[in-house]
Amino acid sequence: MPCSLADVRSAAIDGRAQNAFFKKEQLKKLHETLVENVSQIQDAISSDTGHRLSEVKLEYCLALECVAKCFGAIDPKSSLHDEYAVARSEDAPDAREAVGIIVIEPTTHTFLFSLVSALAPALAAGNCIIVEQTMLKTPRVVLDIISRALDRDIFHVTSKQLSDAEIDHRHIRVLQSGTSNASLGGQIVSQAESRVVAVIERDADLQAAAEAIVRARFSLGGRSPYAPDLVLVNEWVKKKFLTAVTQCAVRFAPDTTETLSKADQHKHGLANKVVEERRCRVISSDGSGLIVDVEDRATFLLQSKVKEACIAVYGIRSMDDAIDIASSHGRHLALYVFTAMPAAAKYIAQFIDTDVAFINQIPVEILFGPANPGGKVLLRTHAERYDATQFSLPSPQYASHTKDGQMLSSLLSDVSSRELRKLEQKAMAPLPEVKRKNWRTIGFFEQGILIGGSLLLTTVITCTVVLCYYTVKFVRPGH
Structure with a gap:
């Protein structure tokens, strides 16, 4: 067994990483080292991914911001005060303790930010870290830089998946690629294979929608887990939307000839597969991605998550049609x-099963990093996927006695107590009646019915008045 793994276990047992000053020092060193090696890191990312320069720089900046935020959240004075609360006969209801060891299996998508988004809060919670390495260039460069920054005893890199027995200490695994192993211990699993759907209604701002869809799907090589896998567009505006998407796609061409060559290889391979299948019509294969009009829902593009720069558009007749189609794919990531119409947005978001819904927007910050872990609310600020509480355990400490506890303690030994009878009567008292207001809000479809009914009634009244007028005019004597 590697000595460094044994050192990490010893450090976790000793709680070496739990001191607030130590945590701040480690995060500061991590931030400084990432800043000192900016060129090497960005060159490695660019070489591995072929991302545009702006995308590489944004990923780098988001990673630094994540470290800085975790650093700023640690208050040694407050931590020391809370640690000795019981010594002052005070309660510490919010006290937490580190898990011990956090095992991170990072995704290859935006590797730097994905790794740091879990690493920084895990360090801030006072844990030791184990990272499973891949063979790409970026992970090797980044992990080597991080290894030089952090204390040797709290950070270890391995090339294989460690068993629970090998770790031999309380730990949590962060699985960013979404592959869960039931035989292993506690896991925080990203929903990496969950699909993302976009719904474009006929009254939408088609230009703004097209720009958002193209930006999400064609940025970062089309590999973001939050890029839309399927775009459902009302048939009335599908042609205009496809035109807008095609125009927007030109702006997302790769920066360099080498990157363009790589993008073309993937794009043409996918386009050939689409043509051979004959279930989609290729609208455009220019720029940095593929735009297709889905004619048959049996196409392979709708059977699994899309992981390339491809926008699949399918025409829908109504909102209910969109809901039925989306529901066939289970619960969505986004x-x-x-x-x-806000009422229409509410209706669609209510009946499509999804972890999160965004109205008239696709936030750029969520395109970076892994898919959100299951069961956790997506934090939009700085594209966060994790926070320190996920890497710690509640450990409240209480020194005071509650009034209810003291009362119950006295009643427990006195069955005939008057206070006990009063408590029983209070507990058995009926709950208040549920009162509903007589009025109700007019829903989306009720509004449509009322508007349609009003138009029909107006037409009938107008026709009746005109008919009466001409009837009287031609029937009156003397005419």
Whole structure:
């Protein structure tokens, strides 16, 4: 067994990484080292991914911001005060303790930010870290830089998946690629294979929707887990939307000839597969991605998550049609709704099963990093996927006695107590009646019925008045 793994276990047992000053020092060193090696890191990312320069720089900046935020959240004075609360006969209801060891299996998508988004809060919670390495260039460069920054006893890199027995200490695994192993211990699993759907209603701002869809799907090589896998567009505006998407796609061409060559290889391979299948019509294969009009829902593009720069557009007849189609794919990682009517957005978001819904927007910050872990609310600020509480355990400490506890303690030994009878009567008292207001809010479809009914009634009244007028005019004597 590697000595460094044994050192990490010893450090976790000793709680070496839990001191607030130590945590701040480690995060500061990590930040400084990432800044000192900016060129090497960005060159490695660019070489591995072929991302545009702006995308590489944004990923780098988001990673630094994540470290800085975790650094700023640690207050040694407050931590020391809370640690000795019981010594002052005070309660510490929010006290937490580190898990011990956090095992990170990072995704290859935006590797730097994905790794740091878990690493920084895990360090801030006072844990030791084990990272499983891949063979790409970026991980080797980044992990080597991080190894030089952090204390040797709290950070270890391995090329294989360690068993629970090998770790031999309380730990949590962060699985960013979404592959869960039930035989292993506690896991925080990203929903990496969950699909993302966008719904474009006929009243939507088509230009804004097209720009958002193209930006999400064609940025970062089309590999973001939050890029839309399927775009459902109302048939009335599908042609205009496809035109807008095609125009927007030109702006997302790769920066360099080498990157363009790589993008073309993937794009043409996918386009050939689409043509051979004959279930989609290729609208455009220019720029940095593929745009297709889905004619048959049996196409392979709708059977699994899309991991390339490809926008698949399918025409829908109504909102209910969109809901039925989306529901066939199970629960979604995200839903994007584009419509000018808030009531319509509410209706669609309510009936499409999804972890999160965004109305008339696709936030750029969520395109970086791994898919959000299951069961956790997506934090949009700085594209966060994790926080320190996920890497710590609640360990409250209480020194005071509650009034209810003291009362119950006295009643426990006195069955005939008057206070006990009063407590029983209070507990058995009926709950208040549920009162509903007589009025109700007019829903989306009720509004449509009322508007349609009003138009029909207006037409009938107008026709009746005109008919009566001419009837009287031609029937009156003397005419």
